[in-house]
Amino acid sequence: SQKIEQNSEALNIQEGKTATLTCNYTNYSPAYLQWYRQDPGRGPVFLLLIRENEKEKRKERLKVTFDTTLKQSLFHITASQPADSATYLCALARMNRDDKIIFGKGTRLHILP
């Protein structure tokens, strides 16, 4: 069955350092890989999308890589700040009729001041 794994349940990073989160998947061939941020008591908020034919995508302090051979995506937050503390979700989607998006469990990121 399809499976998405995010590297750890929780990650503590010192303020100013780069936080790197990992997303691995099996039994799936996504057309898109997405990253979302979720704060407590709120719905997920979209951050970045990367297509299967793209290697890297950047947006301000965020960078996402996508390796379809390794079936892995890395999500980087550079110059991390305490306000970056949240749960980050990896999600996969295909260009199918059903257009379903499948989510990983998420990684709780804590940026320590």
Next chain:
Amino acid sequence: SAVISQKPSRDICQRGTSLTIQCQVDSQVTMMFWYRQQPGQSLTLIATANQGSEATYESGFVIDKFPISRPNLTFSTLTVSNMSPEDSSIYLCSVAPLSGAEAFFGQGTRLTVV
């Protein structure tokens, strides 16, 4: 983009009762999605709500337990029927206006069944 209004934001319900969650979108969308998120778990898709046809349910979810309405292109409801404590969870509605592109979520409904 899409703005989604979901209500109620939270509720505490008695075992055996039913709760209907409403989801209103500020634009017309073909498909709306209902997810469940249990503590420490990923978002699990319950069903896809299509306007003008029956909802499509994922494995493990049935219409009798989670009936869905989709009367028009901007509104949907999910009912959690005959609730038990195992139904305590966060329920989220979502839309993805463009195929394969970003999804937008409501703020979620935190349901506690006692």
